[in-house]
Structure formats: structure tokens, C-alpha cells
Amino acid sequence: MKFLLILVLFSPAAFAAKAETKNSECVDARQMKVEGKDQKFCWSERLDAWITPACVNDKVPCGAIQLLEAAKKYPEKLSSEELSGGKNPGSVLCAKIGGEVMFAQLPSGSQASFCQGADKSMIDCNALLISK
Amino acid sequence: MQSAIIVGIGKVLMIKRLIFTFIILGVLSISGMPDSSLAAANDCPDSDLNASDKSPLRSMPVYDQDGTGTCYAHAAAEMVDFWRLQHGTQSTELINPVYAAWVDHYENRNIFLTEKTTSAGHCSEAIDSLKSQGYCKNSQVEACLAEYKKKGPFSDAELVHFLETIYENYTIYTKENSYDRAVRLTKKDPWVGGKCDSLATTLKTKDLLGVSATQLMSDLFANCKPKQSLSNIPNPHDYNDWTDQDITGRIDTALNNKAPVAISMCSKVFDDPKHYRGLIGDSGTFSNFYTRDSSSNIKKDCGSHAVLITGRAKIDGVCKYMIRNSWGAFWKGARGTQCACISEAGQYQEVCYSSHPQEYVGCWYSKQDLIPNIYKVTTL
Numbered sequence: 001m002k003f004l005l006i007l008v009l010f011s012p013a014a015f016a017a018k019a020e021t022k023n024s025e026c027v028d029a030r031q032m033k034v035e036g037k038d039q040k041f042c043w044s045e046r047l048d049a050w051i052t053p054a055c056v057n058d059k060v061p062c063g064a065i066q067l068l069e070a071a072k073k074y075p076e077k078l079s080s081e082e083l084s085g086g087k088n089p090g091s092v093l094c095a096k097i098g099g100e101v102m103f104a105q106l107p108s109g110s111q112a113s114f115c116q117g118a119d120k121s122m123i124d125c126n127a128l129l130i131s132k
Numbered sequence: 133m134q135s136a137i138i139v140g141i142g143k144v145l146m147i148k149r150l151i152f153t154f155i156i157l158g159v160l161s162i163s164g165m166p167d168s169s170l171a172a173a174n175d176c177p178d179s180d181l182n183a184s185d186k187s188p189l190r191s192m193p194v195y196d197q198d199g200t201g202t203c204y205a206h207a208a209a210e211m212v213d214f215w216r217l218q219h220g221t222q223s224t225e226l227i228n229p230v231y232a233a234w235v236d237h238y239e240n241r242n243i244f245l246t247e248k249t250t251s252a253g254h255c256s257e258a259i260d261s262l263k264s265q266g267y268c269k270n271s272q273v274e275a276c277l278a279e280y281k282k283k284g285p286f287s288d289a290e291l292v293h294f295l296e297t298i299y300e301n302y303t304i305y306t307k308e309n310s311y312d313r314a315v316r317l318t319k320k321d322p323w324v325g326g327k328c329d330s331l332a333t334t335l336k337t338k339d340l341l342g343v344s345a346t347q348l349m350s351d352l353f354a355n356c357k358p359k360q361s362l363s364n365i366p367n368p369h370d371y372n373d374w375t376d377q378d379i380t381g382r383i384d385t386a387l388n389n390k391a392p393v394a395i396s397m398c399s400k401v402f403d404d405p406k407h408y409r410g411l412i413g414d415s416g417t418f419s420n421f422y423t424r425d426s427s428s429n430i431k432k433d434c435g436s437h438a439v440l441i442t443g444r445a446k447i448d449g450v451c452k453y454m455i456r457n458s459w460g461a462f463w464k465g466a467r468g469t470q471c472a473c474i475s476e477a478g479q480y481q482e483v484c485y486s487s488h489p490q491e492y493v494g495c496w497y498s499k500q501d502l503i504p505n506i507y508k509v510t511t512l
Contacts, residue, residue, distance in 0.1 A: 027488070028488050080435050080436070083399065083435050084252050085200070085204070085253070086202075086203025086204075086435075086438060086458065088199060091196075092199055101199060106490070109193040110491050111193060111196035111460055112461045112462050113460055124460075124462050130466070130467060
């Protein structure tokens with residue numbers, strides 16, 4: 001009976017702790033080449049983004065997270081002139097909020113643009129777009 | 133006499149009965165024909181060019197054109213590469229889309245000294261340029277760009293954007309020194325900033341800026357020899373049919389022939405597929421004055437873009453086309469958009485169920501949402 005009581009009382013906490021751990025964990029790590037150099041990125045379920053591993057949990061200040069916040073708050077819509085020729089809106093937005101666009105190559109040869117903050121941490125440009 | 137009349141009436145009745153029977157049989161046969169059910173099944177036959185392991189698309193990377201306006205060149209390079217791989221080209225050297233943009237720029241130089249910008253163009257013209265000029269192997273193009281990148285701490289994207297922007301800003305029709313003006317305006321670009329001073333100085337030293345884009349390209353791709361011929365590629369065809377039905381027919385014909393199709397479209401539909409309609413004209417209305425791709429038929433906030441359609445399928449009861457974009461391997465449209473992907477395990481999923489696959493290869497948009505936002509179709 002006591003055992004059952006403990007189980008009932010503590011299991012929700014255990015689940016919550018596990019969820020929080022998962023949210024702050026690097027659920028998947030990938031190696032990509034950025035400007036010719038290998039860089040590791042983590043998938044963050046919470047942010048719905050590929051991000052520099054140090055930024056996965058937001059307990060320390062992180063340039064990439066700051067860029068994501070800036071993208072969410074960016075008030076203006078990108079104009080058709082800014083996007084002429086089909087420019088990647090995530091890349092254009094990265095430049096507008098003060099980030100630096102970096103090109104990554106996946107092991108398959110496919111490409112992805114990342115937005116780099118002042119501290120050299122990076123987040124994928126598509127995440128900036130979805131955040132809006 | 134009476135019997136003759138009775139026989140006559142009987143014959144008439146029998147004939148009427150026979151006619152009635154034939155009518156009933158006819159109605160039954162028509163309703164029995166699987167027209168509605170088959171038509172419903174046949175109006176969106178599956179054609180996913182990504183599905184097979186041997187598909188050319190599986191050998192082609194998903195590109196990211198980044199902040200450059202070279203969507204047309206990306207679409208052109210992919211159309212040509214698909215055709216080459218499908219027709220047994222042994223080489224796995226794909227066409228570099230950046231090179232395709234510069235070849236188109238070179239090919240279509242404006243004779244009045246204002247160089248055509250690589251920002252925005254036409255897929256069919258880029259294909260024509262590649263056919264006439266040939267292409268460099270991707271490894272050679274990368275080596276050529278690397279040579280320029282040694283001159284400063286910038287990325288591929290910044291280099292291409294700088295070259296593009298400085299030529300856009302260059303003009304001889306100014307009282308100010310043309311070169312100084314071009315550099316000053318380029319520095320204002322938030323994407324380039326002052327990072328490319330060293331490259332600007334290099335261009336000036338080589339006396340390339342202000343001469344012609346052709347000379348710049350010659351220098352940029354000086355080590356690109358010999359050029360690979362593309363003269364056997366079919367000629368591209370542009371279609372700007374007025375009605376939605378005709379445009380749909382062009383797309384469906386290509387997919388039925390196992391070929392992708394390039395479309396010029398309004399990218400704003402990606403933000404709001406259910407509601408955004410970028411073309412002004414009434415579909416189905418014949419017009420003597422406009423074509424579908426006339427600027428007066430396209431809304432100003434359209435966000436003109438060129439992409440490929442690489443699949444058709446009925447998903448959740450809705451007929452959809454797959455868009456292969458050039459916004460990188462992590463582009464998945466607005467929230468809730470269904471996309472195809474290569475899963476973490478390396479398997480193709482027509483509708484991706486993973487939150488973080490290896491890469492997305494295209495996203496599905498319903499026919500009814502997409503077609504009213506397409507103003508031109510290009511096929512090979």
C-alpha cells in the first residue's frame with residue numbers, strides 16, 4: 001500500500017522530470033560541414049531547430065537563442081523586393097536581425113543555411129522562419 | 133380486323149417495352165460504369181519522382197540559395213541534371229547552380245552596358261545559356277570560388293552575394309567615381325556589410341570591376357577547363373496558359389512522363405496556402421490582353437519564385453503536388469505542412485513522420501491551393 005502511494009505520488013514528477021530532461025537534451029546530434037569545418041549540431045524538440053549543442057538548454061546565455069527571440073519579435077513582414085528571385089526568407093531574416101548567415105553541407109551533400117550569433121553559436125535559418 | 137388491331141397494338145406494346153427495357157439497361161450500364169469512382173481515383177494518379185531508390189533526385193542534393201536571388205538558376209540546374217541522370221549520363225558531376233546563374237548573366241548581357249543582374253531571371257533562359265555555354269564540373273566551380281574566398285573571411289553565400297550586389301550597384305551613369313559608389317552602396321547591404329573590403333580591393337586591383345561581368349566571370353572561372361557540353365539537352369518550353377485547367381494539364385503531362393516541371397509561382401502561398409491567391413485574373417476567363425504571367429496579372433506581394441514540382445499524390449483524400457524548393461534541406465513550409473523526407477534511418481518517407489529527419493526533400497501543397505499561384509510552367 002505504501003509502495004503504491006509512493007508510486008502514485010512520485011510518478012508524475014518522474015514523468016515531468018523526464019520530459020524536462022528530454023527538452024533540454026540533445027535528442028539527436030549531427031555533424032555538418034560549415035565553411036569547410038566540421039560542426040556538431042543538436043536537435044532541440046523544444047525549439048524545433050538544429051542548434052549549437054551548448055544552446056540546447058537555455059540555462060546559459062546563447063547568441064543563437066537570442067537570434068530566435070529576435071526573429072519572433074521582428075515586426076515587419078519581408079517585402080517582395082527583399083525576397084526577389086526567391087531569396088530564402090530565413091536567410092534574409094537572419095541578416096536583418098543582426099545574425100551572420102553561414103552555409104552548412106550535410107553528409108548527403110545537401111545544403112542548409114544557419115544563422116550565427118555574436119558568440120559563434122548557430123541555429124538553422126528555417127527555425128527563425130517558423131518562429132514568426 | 134379486330135385481331136389485326138390487337139396484334140398491332142400488341143406489337144406496339146412490345147416495341148415500347150423493348151425500348152423501355154433498352155433505356156433501363158442503358159441507364160443501368162451508364163450508372164454501373166465505374167466513371168465516378170474510377171474518375172475520382174484517376175484524377176490524381178500517384179507519381180512521386182522521389183520514391184524510387186534509383187530516382188535521379190536521390191543523387192541530387194537539396195540546395196539552399198540563401199540570400200541570393202538565383203531560384204531560376206537552381207531550378208534550371210536541377211531540371212538539366214535530372215534529364216542527364218535519367219538519360220544515362222555516367223558522370224555524377226552535377227551542375228553548380230551558382231555557375232548556372234553566372235552563365236545566364238554572361239549570356240544575356242545587356243548591350244547598353246547595364247549588366248543583367250543574377251538576382252531574378254528565367255529558368256528557360258538559364259537552361260538555354262547552359263546549353264550554349266556548357267558547364268563546369270562542380271568540383272572545379274568550388275575550387276574557383278575557394279580561390280576568391282582565400283582573399284577574405286567570408287562564406288560562399290557572402291561571396292556570391294557580394295559579387296551580385298556590387299554589379300547591381302555599378303553604373304557608369306553617375307558623377308561620383310563609379311567604383312567608389314558601387315562599394316559604398318554595397319557596404320550598406322546588411323548581408324554583406326563591410327566584410328568584403330578586401331575582395332573589393334582585389335577586384336579593383338585586377339581592374340575587373342566596371343569592365344564587364346564577362347571578364348569577372350572569366351577570372352572567376354579561369355580554372356574551369358574544359359567545359360562540358362550540354363548541347364544534347366532538349367530545348368526548354370515555357371507555358372503560360374490562361375486557364376488553371378490548362379496549366380494543370382502541363383504539369384500532369386510532365387509527371388505522367390516521369391519528369392519534373394519547373395514552375396514560376398508566388399512563394400507567399402507557402403505562408404498561407406489555404407487563402408493566398410497571387411494571380412489577379414479570373415481562371416477560366418479568356419483574355420486578349422494579358423497572359424497568365426503578365427506583371428499586371430500578378431499581385432505585387434506575390435514573392436516571385438521558381439521551384440520544381442516533383443510529385444503528385446492523393447493525401448488524406450486531397451490531390452497534392454510536391455514542391456522541391458531551394459531553401460535548404462530543413463525547409464518544411466509553414467507549421468502543419470506535410471513534407472517528404474529521408475528519415476534518420478535513411479529511408480524515404482512520402483509523408484514524413486519524424487520530427488528531425490536527415491533532410492526534407494519536398495513539401496506537399498494541394499492542387500486547388502497551388503495552381504492559382506502558378507503563372508508559368510517550364511518543361512524539357
